[in-house]
Amino acid sequence: MDNQKTLQNLMEAFAGESQANRKYSAYSKKAEAEGKKNAAKLFKAASDAEILHAQKHFEVAGKIMSTVENLNDAIKGENHEYQSMYPEFLKVAQEEGNQAAVRTFTYALKAEEVHARLYKEALENIEQEEEVFYYLCPVCGNIEKVVPEKCPICGVPGTKFIKY
Template sequence: MSESKTLNNLMAAFAGESQANRKYTAYSKKAEADGKINAAKLFKAAADAETLHALKHFEVAGKINTTPENLKDAVAGETHEYTEMYPDFLKEAEAEGNKEAIKTFTLAMKAEAVHAKLYQEALENLDETEEIFYYLCPVCGNIEKSIPDKCSICGVPGTSFIKY
């Protein structure tokens, strides 16, 4: 699809729907923690609806390519995040003395470096047929190919990791 107002609108809609998904997921978790189960379920359903919208906008925009192209795009995106975006964000958070922002940016930056490496490995081994399992740290977003004793980034016990 050539550069057009519609393409720009599809990408803006994709970004907005993607953000709404994450926001409503956060609201759902808070409502659940508050014991407001009906509100939690509504937020979760709405989050899933926003995901449906975002995925369709992305597809119509022609942004889903071959798996090798998608893996290369993922490597580039994750590499940008850990080499440029988060280091810049960290400098600003440090200048402002925002300790919580420093912590979340640092954890994410370290996890993004791991993600880039894993995407590159997947690209290089795309024709491998043996199934690989991935394990996600629910605190910092680190991904491992086996359950660690503890997360190498944030120290959470490996028993907390989520299997994919």
């Protein structure tokens, strides 16, 4: 167990790199909108660089297991988010009167509940050969197996959903 601290550091670095990846991607879009094309490109290239760092740290930490184990891990994470984390964050946002936060937390909470259910189904059907299709709502992150007329979570028309 004398490797313990490094495993912890790998996961802390993974957390930092994952956030840098998403942050630079947001900054790249902002630079694009401002017409700062060179900055937009640099943010994009660095965003992709942080993906490489995050992926390698995660791998070296031994976190990529079998798909069955990975599905169980994903279910655990989604359950935590929709059963504990988001309900608490939502309550505080309502108390503090931050309507934009109420909306983003609500969308995430409802979408995570769907993710948890779909991961459980995928686990039960792990040996199924027949191809399944998934449709992602590009606004709230909801995922459906049949395109709905409108997203039941955020109301976006089904025609906007992305097929997987």
